[in-house]
Amino acid sequence: xxxxxxSPQFLxxxxxxxxxxxxxxxxxxxxxxxxxxxxxxxxxxxxxxVTGGEVKxxxxxxxxxxxxxxxxxxxxxxxxxxxxxxxxxxxxxxxxKLSFGAGTTVTVRA
Amino acid sequence: xxxVSQHPSRVICKSGTSVKIECRSLDFQATTMFWYRQFPKQSxxxxxxxxxxxxxxxxxxxxxxxxxxxxASLTLSTLTVTSAHPEDSSFYICxxxxxxxxxxxxxxxxxxxxxTVL
Numbered sequence: 161x162x163x164x165x166x167s168p169q170f171l172x173x174x175x176x177x178x179x180x181x182x183x184x185x186x187x188x189x190x191x192x193x194x195x196x197x198x199x200x201x202x203x204x205x206x207x208x209x210v211t212g213g214e215v216k217x218x219x220x221x222x223x224x225x226x227x228x229x230x231x232x233x234x235x236x237x238x239x240x241x242x243x244x245x246x247x248x249x250x251x252x253x254x255x256x257k258l259s260f261g262a263g264t265t266v267t268v269r270a
Numbered sequence: 271x272x273x274v275s276q277h278p279s280r281v282i283c284k285s286g287t288s289v290k291i292e293c294r295s296l297d298f299q300a301t302t303m304f305w306y307r308q309f310p311k312q313s314x315x316x317x318x319x320x321x322x323x324x325x326x327x328x329x330x331x332x333x334x335x336x337x338x339x340x341x342a343s344l345t346l347s348t349l350t351v352t353s354a355h356p357e358d359s360s361f362y363i364c365x366x367x368x369x370x371x372x373x374x375x376x377x378x379x380x381x382x383x384x385x386t387v388l
Binding site: 190191193195200201202203204205208246248252255256257258260261262263265 | 274276313316361363375378379382384
């Protein structure tokens, strides 16, 4: 089983501040996905990164895939209360399963 | 596109009863669906992989007789929690892979079902 370690586990910041969430593994992944999940709802796919060194932007969210495809980061600029949620990274495992990180709970205070 | 629904969204039942949860892919066909369980502020834990027309594959530690899975069509999978007990109370989430996008690992998630067993 390929393990994904996320850090930090919890993050509480003031509106307008920046934050970064990390997803690391000792294994190489063909791709990594980032999801956001709000309380009482299912995860929603934010982005899939495929190429080593790739950077993708989604409005105020910037996603990076490490050159060696073992790690990824999510950076949020000028966070807003609407960014509050559980952020999950996930990578493909065998038989099309997804291996999930433990998640980072982000709270943005107004 | 790629919408997955779950029904019911919430269910409260008495200990010892069975509960069925449905997972439907609304605008695509899914040969493979996955069932996850999630505890508060924790990540998703895969319970089983459901393949259309064949038996489900269960993860280690998940009782197949306790959590019955049926995937009778390309758009519907069901999870039945049999003889539910309070420790089965959790958030159950399904996901589906698009049959017509075989080269990707993307899964589309349902909104989840909150099960409370009294």
